[in-house]
Amino acid sequence: xxxxxxxxxxxxxxxxxxxxxxxxxxxxxxxxxxxxxxxxxxxxxxxxxxxxxxxxxxxxxxxxxxxxxxxxxxxxxxxxxxxxxxxxxxxxxxxxxxxxxxxxxxxxxxxxxxxxxxxxxxxxxxxxxxxxxxxxxxxxxxxxxxxxxxxxxxxxxxxxxxxxxxxxxxxxxxxxxxxxxxxxxxxxxxxxxxxxxxxxxxxxxxxxxxxxxxxxxxxxxxxxx
Amino acid sequence: xxxxxxxxxxxxxxxxxxxxxxxxxxxxxxxxxxxxxxxxxxxxxxxxxxxxxxxxxxxxxxxxxxxxxxxxxxxxxxxxxxxxxxxxxxxxxxxxxxxxxxxxxxxxxxxxxxxxxxxxxxxxxxxxxxxxxxxxxxxxxxxxxxxxxxxxxxxxxx
Numbered sequence: 001x002x003x004x005x006x007x008x009x010x011x012x013x014x015x016x017x018x019x020x021x022x023x024x025x026x027x028x029x030x031x032x033x034x035x036x037x038x039x040x041x042x043x044x045x046x047x048x049x050x051x052x053x054x055x056x057x058x059x060x061x062x063x064x065x066x067x068x069x070x071x072x073x074x075x076x077x078x079x080x081x082x083x084x085x086x087x088x089x090x091x092x093x094x095x096x097x098x099x100x101x102x103x104x105x106x107x108x109x110x111x112x113x114x115x116x117x118x119x120x121x122x123x124x125x126x127x128x129x130x131x132x133x134x135x136x137x138x139x140x141x142x143x144x145x146x147x148x149x150x151x152x153x154x155x156x157x158x159x160x161x162x163x164x165x166x167x168x169x170x171x172x173x174x175x176x177x178x179x180x181x182x183x184x185x186x187x188x189x190x191x192x193x194x195x196x197x198x199x200x201x202x203x204x205x206x207x208x209x210x211x212x213x214x215x216x217x218x219x220x221x222x223x224x225x
Numbered sequence: 226x227x228x229x230x231x232x233x234x235x236x237x238x239x240x241x242x243x244x245x246x247x248x249x250x251x252x253x254x255x256x257x258x259x260x261x262x263x264x265x266x267x268x269x270x271x272x273x274x275x276x277x278x279x280x281x282x283x284x285x286x287x288x289x290x291x292x293x294x295x296x297x298x299x300x301x302x303x304x305x306x307x308x309x310x311x312x313x314x315x316x317x318x319x320x321x322x323x324x325x326x327x328x329x330x331x332x333x334x335x336x337x338x339x340x341x342x343x344x345x346x347x348x349x350x351x352x353x354x355x356x357x358x359x360x361x362x363x364x365x366x367x368x369x370x371x372x373x374x375x376x377x378x379x380x381x382x383x
Contacts, residue, residue: 004327004374004377004378004381005346005374007327008327008331008342008345008346008347008377009346009347009349011244011247011248011328011347012252013243013244013247013252013347014247014252014255016239016240016243016256016259018235018236018239018240021235021239021243021256021259021260021263022232022235022239024260025235025260025263025264025267028260028264029264029267032264032268034264034267034268036271037230039232069233072229072230072232072233073227073229073230075230076227076228076229076230076231077227077228080271081227081228081229081230081231081270081271082231082267082270082271083230083231083232084230084231084232084235084267085232
């Protein structure tokens with residue numbers, strides 16, 4: 001290697017702060033309407049949680065065990081590939097989750113983007129969103145509220161695929177006989193959330209079915225882009 | 226292959242793109258060029274049909290932004306002294322790097338030679354990789370590098 005080549009190979013490159021690059025890009029993308037999905041992580045008593053927000057609202061909440069990179073892939077594919085780390089756009093979600101975990105908030109006041117859930121499943125999750133804090137309902141209850149009283153098993157599948165756990169409180173749905181059922185975040189997590197809300201874990205003492213209003217799926221969403 | 230989240234492109238390529246741009250346009254313009262590159266890429270991103278060779282795609286955009294920046298700087302009007310009218314100093318004096326003589330010469334190279342030289346030495350790529358990013362053949366990449374080196378030698382050794 002000649003001296004010239006050696007000098008070319010060692011330019012005085014100013015150091016680049018990757019976080020600053022992303023923050024700057026996210027601000028500008030937001031201003032130009034290009035920030036289709038903003039995401040951020042937050043620390044909770046259940047470990048790190050990732051939240052994904054579109055201009056319409058909260059579209060995805062993920063537990064650490066789901067693998068954030070894979071969840072980001074899923075969001076890129078099914079919502080929009082314009083996914084950027086942009087904590088400022090997720091502020092209200094993170095603030096409310098923090099408050100929820102410290103017993104300061106019982107009801108989330110957040111816009112939801114239902115892009116990832118269609119049809120009957122969306123009906124089930126909308127019915128689930130209506131179960132009050134500290135209460136529980138059975139799979140049959142939410143199936144009935146979604147318009148199909150006999151579809152308890154299908155309701156279970158819809159809940160298992162809930163893209164917005166905690167905020168859409170699928171942990172409040174259990175078996176009619178008091179069995180805990182399943183949970184994407186793990187049964188320990190489900191138990192933790194129910195305890196946090198002061199629910200009694202020895203069964204459905206007061207079936208919530210009567211209190212669940214029949215809810216219809218909202219207007220069909222079309223995918224952006 | 227579907228498109229990965231744009232954030233992953235930033236994480237994987239921003240540092241290297243920046244080095245490339247520092248070589249092409251200088252440290253004072255490189256970070257702005259990087260932002261222009263990324264925002265342009267983000268704007269066009271959902272229209273890509275597949276996620277193959279995203280790196281080469283990013284370098285194509287960076288190359289365009291670097292060319293624009295160099296052209297713009299060349300066209301920037303020189304500040305002239307007007308008695309009692311306005312500042313006498315140029316508002317943005319070009320930042321200088323320690324080894325500035327050499328890098329000024331690099332930036333004065335024809336575009337292809339400049340980018341080939343930067344890819345070869347700043348990013349330490351082989352000719353096949355350079356060809357892929359510049360959309361040319363390895364042989365053409367090799368020629369651009371050696372032509373660039375020849376020219377630099379006469380400029381710098383003068």
